[in-house]
Amino acid sequence: MVKALFLVASLLVLGNVYFIHASFPPSLLVDMAKIVMDNYCSPEKLVGMKEAIDAASSNTEILNIPDGESLANVLSAGVQTTVSDPRVLVSFEPNYVHVVPPKMPPLPPEQLIAVLQTAIKLDILDGNIGYLRIDHILGEEIADKVGPLLLDLVWNKILPTSALIFDLRYTSSGDISGIPYIVSYFTEAEPLIHIDSVYDRPSNTTTKLFSMPTLLGHRYGTTKPLIILTSKNTKDIAEDVAYCLQNLKRATIVGEKTSGGAVKLDKIKVGDTDFYITVPTAKSINPITGSSWEVTGVAPDVEVNAEDALATAIKIVNLRVQVPAIIEGSANLIADNYAFENIGADVAEKLKGLLANGEYSMVVSKDDLEAKLSADLKTLSGDKSLKTTKNTPALPPMNYSPEMYIELIKVSFHTDIFENNIGYLRFDMFGDFEEVKPIAQIIIEHVWNKVVNTDAMIIDLRNNIGGPTTAISGFCSYFFDAEKQIVLDKLYDRPSGTTTELLTLPELTGIRYGSKKSLIILTSGVTAGAAEEFVYIMKKLGRAMIVGETTAGASHPPKTFQVDDTDIFLSIPTVHSDSAVGPAWERVGVTPHIPVSADAALGTAKGIFNKHFAGQK
Structure with missing residues (x-):
């Protein structure tokens, strides 16, 4: 130094x-x-x-x-x-005089009431939200003296509230012995919780602070929302209180990062001079994080300007009031509509269990709630398609001219003819059957006729993200013969409880490729939805060889459900392929016959066909 x-x-x-x-x-x-x-x-x-x-x-x-x-x-x-x-x-400081803070003198009740009313601000906001501002953290000695009055004037008015906003934006002083008092009112009586450790350097001792088993009055409990407001002026003991409750997952901190003060500062005279040095002689070590808020400050969970902290806290509380109904409503929708009934019932039960265990008690925004709900649904179901979604209205149909359709088709489809008359067809999304039907002839002329007369074909679905499954029957039909109608798949619709057969179509626009010529389908982890249904059918029926990576394991196009009257929406798969004949592709994907990386899939497919045709010569 x-x-x-x-x-x-x-x-x-x-x-x-x-x-x-x-x-x-x-x-x-x-x-x-x-x-x-x-x-x-x-x-x-x-x-x-x-x-x-x-x-x-x-x-x-x-x-x-x-x-x-x-x-x-x-x-x-x-x-x-x-x-x-x-x-x-x-x-x-040549004129420095050390001042010992005076002990609180005995005061008549009316004067105590006046002091407390000045030092503590209390309000009950709309929605039965309590607001409590304390600018000095009382220590054990003073708390014992004014405790009964605090109960009557403040705490008993706070207890019936549905949530509490604890304002520490202006709290710059306090007594370390007040930390266990405040924290304990927001925890259970048992078991005792190690909330903080304070190391004192001069004595080289560490004092562990625990929650208190008995308190004056009732506890606020562990389930009602608690928001702590902070600012850059929040200092010392107030920082410790905020940090303890934050890391116990009991409070959400809203506002600015705190000042990064100390639990104890001593001002020490340097020898016989008029110089003094102020030194932090003790430090807080949180038992959960193993670190401290000192110097760096307490980082808020929701960072906003101090003047906006109260309004932000009110929004958070109002959201949390709605959360139980949102989770319950989500669970019921999933139980009633998810494609796989047993899984849907299990997800619904476990989701309610997460709610009961307080897993949703710390959400701070609608986006936060949606993200957590989506993550939990994916974890519980193993289905990435079961999630929250935005209620985006469908776009109106576009009125394209024939020339515009031709240009769109050229961009959407890629064709080529490789060595040995091997056809190559790539498209990256399935279209709705009713929308495709009017332009079917254009697709035949500008895409299909370029590859239909090849001796073998590679269909590249490595970048196909799916789409409506209404076109599956028609597309599959091009690779089977017209003489015999084939059941491609059976689709079970959970909400209606009905099963629909997907059949090959007896009549098609253009020429069929037929059932005799060889077919390889390329897949990747991106291949999803309707593309997976096509791959699943063609593999199940032995019509194509699959080369590449296991597909995404998505679902048939999910439906959007509104959760009660809220602005939360769920994307729920309601249809699944026939699982009576074996495992469906939903949630797990389709495994290729020849697993190779997506980048190597095309080269592998061409090599297979070239070797096959070379053997015929």
Whole structure:
């Protein structure tokens, strides 16, 4: 540390700051360094301090600064840089008088009431939301004296509220013994919780703070929403309270990052001089995080300007009031409509269990709720298609001219003819059958006729993200013969409880490829939805070889459901393929016959066909 101070001193000399006579005793630096070394709360930051002290006695250039205040500023900057702690301050105060905070004198009840009403602000907001502002954290001694009055004037009015906003934006002082009192009112009586540890450097002792088994009055409990408001002026003990409750997952912090103060600061006189050094002599170590809020401050869960914190907190509370009904409604929709009935019932039951266990008690916004609900639904069901969604209205149909359709088709479909007359067809989305029907002839002329007369075909669905399954029957039919109608799949619709057969179509636009020519379908982890249904059918019926990666394991196009009268919407798959003949593709995907990376799939398919046709020559 002292070495850092002399670096500052040398800079002053280089800046032509020169004084002939030292104004302060040479022992000042050594005495100051020893105070820090013996009292600073984080001794691990003081490595090498002893050597620095030894060097200080012969390096006193900095003491030539004649002005005590200027020297104090230079020393503060040096010591703060050395220990990376802005809380360590050096001051020059010739007239300093140490003041011991007076103990609270006995006061008549009416005066106590006036004091408490001035120090504590209480309000009951719309929606039965309690608002409590305390600008000083009371310690055990004072709390014992004013406890009964606090109950009558404040706490008993807070208890019936449905949620509490605890305003610590202006709280800059307090007593460390008040921490367990406040935290305990928001926890259960048993078991006791280790909420904080305070290490005191001068005594080299650590005091563990636990929640309290008995309290004056009733506890607020662990289930009602608790929001703590903070600002950059929230300091010291208030920071500890906020940090403890935040890491216990009991409170949501809204506002600004706090100041990063200390649980205990001592102002110590340096020798016989008029210099004083303020040192954090104790530090908080949270048992959950293993770290502290000191220096860095408490980071809010929802960061907003201090003046906006109350309005933001009210919005969060109002959302949380709706959460139980939203989760219950979501569970009921899934139980009644999810394609796989047993899984839907299990997901619904477990979702309600998460709600009962408080898993949704800390959501802070609609987006946060939707993200958590989606993640939980995916985890519980194993189905990435079961999730929250936006209620986006369908776009009106576009009135394209024939020329525009031709250009659109050219962009949407890719065809090629490889060696040995191998056809290649790629498209990246399935269209709705009713929308495709009017332009079927255009697709035949500009796409299908380019590949239909090949000796084998590669259908590339590696980038096909799905779409409506209404076109599946028609597309599959091109690869079977017209003479015999084939059951491609059976689709079970959960809401109606009905099963529909997907059959090949007896009549098609254009020429069939037929059932005899070889077919390879390329897949990847992107291949999803309707594309998977096509791959599943063609593999199940032995009509095609599948090369590539296991498909996405999505679903038939899900339906959108509104959760009661809220603005939360769920995407729920309601249809599944016939699982009586074996595992369906939903949730797990279709496994290829030849697993290779998506990038290698086309080369592998071409190699298979080239080898096959070479053997025929």
